[in-house]
Amino acid sequence: MHLRKLIAGNWKMNKTTSDAVALARDLAAALGQQNDIDVAVCPPFTALESVGKVLDGSIIKLGAQNLHPEASGAFTGEISAPMLRALFVTHVIVGHSERRVLFGETDSFINQKVLTALKHQLRPILCVGENLAEREAGATLRIIQTQIEAAFEGVSKELAPSVIVAYEPVWAIGTGKVATAEQAQEVHGFIRGLLAKLFTETVARKGRILYGGSMKPANAGELLGQKDIDGGLIGGASLEARSFVDLVRAAAEAK
Ligand code: PEP
Numbered sequence: 001m002h003l004r005k006l007i008a009g010n011w012k013m014n015k016t017t018s019d020a021v022a023l024a025r026d027l028a029a030a031l032g033q034q035n036d037i038d039v040a041v042c043p044p045f046t047a048l049e050s051v052g053k054v055l056d057g058s059i060i061k062l063g064a065q066n067l068h069p070e071a072s073g074a075f076t077g078e079i080s081a082p083m084l085r086a087l088f089v090t091h092v093i094v095g096h097s098e099r100r101v102l103f104g105e106t107d108s109f110i111n112q113k114v115l116t117a118l119k120h121q122l123r124p125i126l127c128v129g130e131n132l133a134e135r136e137a138g139a140t141l142r143i144i145q146t147q148i149e150a151a152f153e154g155v156s157k158e159l160a161p162s163v164i165v166a167y168e169p170v171w172a173i174g175t176g177k178v179a180t181a182e183q184a185q186e187v188h189g190f191i192r193g194l195l196a197k198l199f200t201e202t203v204a205r206k207g208r209i210l211y212g213g214s215m216k217p218a219n220a221g222e223l224l225g226q227k228d229i230d231g232g233l234i235g236g237a238s239l240e241a242r243s244f245v246d247l248v249r250a251a252a253e254a255k
Contacts, residue, residue: 003206003208003230004036004037004038004230005037005038005224005230005231005251005252005254006037006038006039006040006164006208006210006230006231006232007037007038007039007040007231007232007234007244007247007248007251008039008040008041008042008063008091008093008125008164008166008210008231008232008233008234009040009041009042009234009235009238009239009244010042010065010093010096010212010233010234010235010238011023011041011042011043011044011065011238011239012044012065012098012235013044014044014239015043015044015047015239016046016047017046017047017050020043020044020047020050020051021047021050021051021054023239023240023241024041024043024051024054024055024060025054026241027039027041027058027060027241027244027245028054028055028058028060030241030245031058031059031060031245031248032058032059034059034248034249034252035059036252037248037251037252038059038061038231039059039060039061039248040060040061040062040063040090040091041055041060041061041062041063041238042062042063042064042065042091042092042093043062044065045064045065045079048062048064048084048087048089049087052087052088052089056088061090061091062087062088062089062090062091063089063090063091063092063093063125064079064084064089064091064092064093064122065092065093065096066079066092066093066094066096066099066113067079067080067081067084067092067094067113067116067117067122068080068113068116069109069112069113069115069116070116071116081116081117081119081120081122082120084120084122085120085121085122089122090122090123091122091123091124091125091164092113092117092122092123092124092125093124093125093127093166093233094110094113094114094117094124094125094126094127094151095110095113095114095126095127095128095147095151096127096168097127097129097131097168097170097173098173101170107146107147107150107151108150108153110126110147110150110151111150111151111152111153111154114126114151114152114155114163115154115155118155118159118162118163123162123163123164124162124163124164125164125166125210125233126151126163126164126165126166127166127168127212127233128143128144128147128148128151128165128166128167128168128191129143129144129147129167129168129169129170129173129212129213130143130144130169130170130171131170131171132170132171135169135171140169140187141187141190144167144187144190144191144194145190145194148165148191148194148195148198149194149198151163152195152198152199157199157200157203160195160198160199160203160207161202161203161206161207163207164207164208164209164210165191165195165207165208165209165210166209166210166211166212166233167184167187167188167191167209167210167211167212168211168212168213168233169183169184169187169213171213172212172213172214173212173213173214173235174214174235174236175213175214176214177213177214178213178214178215178216178219178223179211179213179223181222181223181225181226184211184223184226184229185226185227185228185229188209188211188226188228188229189227189228191209191228192204192205192207192209192228195207208230208231209228209229209230210229210230210231210232210233211223211224211229211231211232211233212232212233212234212235214236215232215233215234215237215247216237216243216247217237217243217246217247217249217250220232220247220250220251220254221250221253221254224250224251224254225254231251232247232251234247
């Protein structure tokens with residue numbers, strides 16, 4: 001069974017509100033008729049409300065880049081799930097490698113975020129991936145297994161398919177070094193097998209697994225043509241309408 005592909009853009013710490021609105025307008029205009037693919041964009045928090053208004057009525061879903069496990073309280077600088085829901089956010093990136101590496105997020109903290117997102121009907125886009133040293137040491141699958149098992153701890157089999165996994169080899173993020181289609185498929189197939197072991201075959205079949213790491217219009221077709229690659233999480237190439245739209249079209253062709 002082929003799942004409907006999802007292309008999600010992670011705008012990271014880029015775009016003022018007016019720049020974000022301009023990009024969202026271009027995307028909504030270009031992708032208005034593209035209803036064979038799921039599309040989401042994750043602007044910075046400051047632009048969520050304005051971008052949400054622009055996207056209202058379009059096929060493009062609104063995602064956030066992070067959330068805190070608690071609903072409210074003394075957590076200066078943090079954003080909660082109810083705050084995101086109030087802005088009609090539907091997806092949230094959790095455990096991005098930049099948060100793991102630069103902000104010290106642990107597997108158990110990421111697990112709390114996954115559980116919180118699900119509790120508030122937000123779809124987590126759970127990022128997992130090995131760094132270069134881990135790949136070179138032959139530890140890729142072990143690292144992925146540890147991250148997935150920890151992140152899914154306490155998730156019910158009913159809700160497990162709502163977690164979108166994004167395999168993002170850290171060495172391929174923002175570096176221009178893309179994993180080969182074979183390297184990516186090997187890990188995606190492994191993740192699907194692991195979900196079947198942790199939950200059921202049905203969960204594994206229904207759960208989407210995205211690839212992320214220097215995906216561009218030029219390499220998207222081959223990656224997205226792999227049997228277990230159900231879409232992409234896109235950083236750099238999501239910051240311009242032309243490249244993001246081309247990626248969405250490549251996904252539509254690869255389905
Ligand atoms: C990302 O950071 O999620 C990502 C995939 O970035 P890039 O596409 O720029 O490698």
